[in-house]
Amino acid sequence: MLASFSSANAASAPVMRFSAEQCCLSIAQFHLAYAGKAALRDLTLDIPRHRVTAFIGPSGCGKSTLLRAINRLHDLNESVTHSGHIQLEGQDIHDATMNVTELRQRVGMVFQTPNPFPMSIYENVAFGLRLQQRLPKRKRDDIIEWALTSAALWDEVKDRLHRSAWQLSGGQQQRLVIARTLAIQPDVLLLDEPASALDPISTLKIEELIRNLKSQLTLVLVTHNMQQAARVSDYTAFLQHGELVEYGPTDQVFTNPRLQRTENYITGRTT
Amino acid sequence: MDITSDTHSQHISRQFNQELEELKTHLMAMGGLVEKQVQDAVFALLEGDSHLAEKVRDNDRQVNDLQLQIDDECTRVLARRQPAASDLRLVLAVIRATSDLERIGDEASKIARNAMLLSESNGNVRGLVEVRHISEHVRKMLRDALTAFARFDTELAMQVVREDELVDDEYGSAMRSLMTFMMEDSRSISSVLSIMWVLRALERVGDHANNLAEYVVYLVKGLDIRHSDPDKLDQEVLKKS
Numbered sequence: 001m002l003a004s005f006s007s008a009n010a011a012s013a014p015v016m017r018f019s020a021e022q023c024c025l026s027i028a029q030f031h032l033a034y035a036g037k038a039a040l041r042d043l044t045l046d047i048p049r050h051r052v053t054a055f056i057g058p059s060g061c062g063k064s065t066l067l068r069a070i071n072r073l074h075d076l077n078e079s080v081t082h083s084g085h086i087q088l089e090g091q092d093i094h095d096a097t098m099n100v101t102e103l104r105q106r107v108g109m110v111f112q113t114p115n116p117f118p119m120s121i122y123e124n125v126a127f128g129l130r131l132q133q134r135l136p137k138r139k140r141d142d143i144i145e146w147a148l149t150s151a152a153l154w155d156e157v158k159d160r161l162h163r164s165a166w167q168l169s170g171g172q173q174q175r176l177v178i179a180r181t182l183a184i185q186p187d188v189l190l191l192d193e194p195a196s197a198l199d200p201i202s203t204l205k206i207e208e209l210i211r212n213l214k215s216q217l218t219l220v221l222v223t224h225n226m227q228q229a230a231r232v233s234d235y236t237a238f239l240q241h242g243e244l245v246e247y248g249p250t251d252q253v254f255t256n257p258r259l260q261r262t263e264n265y266i267t268g269r270t271t
Numbered sequence: 272m273d274i275t276s277d278t279h280s281q282h283i284s285r286q287f288n289q290e291l292e293e294l295k296t297h298l299m300a301m302g303g304l305v306e307k308q309v310q311d312a313v314f315a316l317l318e319g320d321s322h323l324a325e326k327v328r329d330n331d332r333q334v335n336d337l338q339l340q341i342d343d344e345c346t347r348v349l350a351r352r353q354p355a356a357s358d359l360r361l362v363l364a365v366i367r368a369t370s371d372l373e374r375i376g377d378e379a380s381k382i383a384r385n386a387m388l389l390s391e392s393n394g395n396v397r398g399l400v401e402v403r404h405i406s407e408h409v410r411k412m413l414r415d416a417l418t419a420f421a422r423f424d425t426e427l428a429m430q431v432v433r434e435d436e437l438v439d440d441e442y443g444s445a446m447r448s449l450m451t452f453m454m455e456d457s458r459s460i461s462s463v464l465s466i467m468w469v470l471r472a473l474e475r476v477g478d479h480a481n482n483l484a485e486y487v488v489y490l491v492k493g494l495d496i497r498h499s500d501p502d503k504l505d506q507e508v509l510k511k512s
Binding site: 226227230254255256257258259260262263264266267268269270 | 274282284354358360493
């Protein structure tokens with residue numbers, strides 16, 4: 001992938017830039033504050049299409065805030081103010097013409113704790129589809145099978161689609177939630193610590209799933225687990241105190257970071 | 272981003288600091304032993320001291336044991352700590368360095384074997400001047416490479432890389448003069464061949480010292496300069512700092 005490093009960002013941070021054709025999401029000079037207290041400062045970051053981009057950083061650095069901002073989850077919180085731009089495929093997500101429901105169809109989100117609805121496995125996956133459009137049952141069944149297969153869950157649940165989703169294990173529930181998101185065919189999948197509540201084997205299954213999904217969509221992953229970021233992502237962004245410190249290819253960030261601050265964080269040193 | 276020799280002692284986990292510190296200490300101990308092996312082997316040859324030569328051959332086992340021990344420590348750090356960035360580069364550099372040090376140990380052993388053969392031969396041995404000259408040169412390279420490793424000194428490391436070319440030239444010209452000795456006096460062929468093997472071993476020691484110096488640059492700057500053109504290297508190494 002053609003991309004270049006630029007020092008245009010504040011304080012000449014080593015931040016990778018992508019060309020407009022490669023960009024799925026483009027964040028520019030984005031500020032966000034909770035009740036006047038800045039949580040994200042002057043963030044400029046390009047997220048390439050069909051790649052896995054990981055956000056890493058200490059607690060409170062703003063990585064989850066940024067992820068939620070991409071999905072406009074702060075809309076209902078009146079104490080949140082923001083400025084700057086987030087563009088999805090060239091369109092500003094805060095634009096008056098952008099419908100927030102449509103945005104969330106295009107940008108799916110998965111949270112730390114699996115949150116299946118209290119209904120059957122089948123109905124969980126069908127839920128978004130039913131809201132989106134009326135489909136003949138055959139067609140809907142096909143999409144549900146495809147979504148569950150894409151989420152690497154089909155073989156484990158195909159015989160009990162009409163049982164309660166709450167009977168599934170934590171790892172299966174998380175994959176079910178991913179299947180529910182995939183069913184409405186988003187362009188982007190935001191994952192906020194998707195494996196932190198799971199056992200190691202379920203974690204590996206989620207990671208394998210992330211790798212397989214990137215041929216279909218763009219993934220953005222927030223994680224506290226640095227080895228996980230190193231294992232699954234193509235690009236890694238390190239955030240600290242609401243600022244983007246370093247952003248580059250994961251291979252480089254984990255073998256030879258450009259900045260001491262990044263090095264200190266990923267190698268567990270005191271800063 | 273360059274690192275310094277105390278970079279590896281700033282982890283939140285003190286145990287991890289200690290493990291990395293031990294890797295460095297053990298590598299330096301192995302380096303010291305190998306340096307002494309080369310020195311003793313060359314001394315045994317020049318002075319015809321077959322006892323010392325025998326001791327060098329015996330000590331090679333210690334070098335091998337140290338290689339196994341340090342490799343084992345590196346494996347443990349990789350498995351338990353999953354090091355990243357400069358920590359990862361340190362472990363990789365140490366693994367590579369032990370392999371080169373062990374090979375230098377083997378070369379010292381070869382020199383000692385030839386020293387034993389030559390001590391049994393009667394008459395004048397030709398080529399000792401060349402051995403003395405080249406051995407001094409490669410021993411300095413080895414010492415500098417180890418010092419560069421201990422101090423994370425890329426400048427000294429680059430000096431070693433440049434020296435290696437000079438050693439190669441000296442080796443070539445020594446081989447040519449030894450060839451003349453053989454042509455002049457066919458009775459000297461066997462002893463001159465032994466000297467040639469010794470020079471070959473010394474030249475290899477220089478190559479391994481050069482490798483060690485390259486690992487220092489990798490460790491400090493994250494720049495892999497193996498198989499690069501030495502003339503262009505200096506600029507590249509300076510540019511990154």
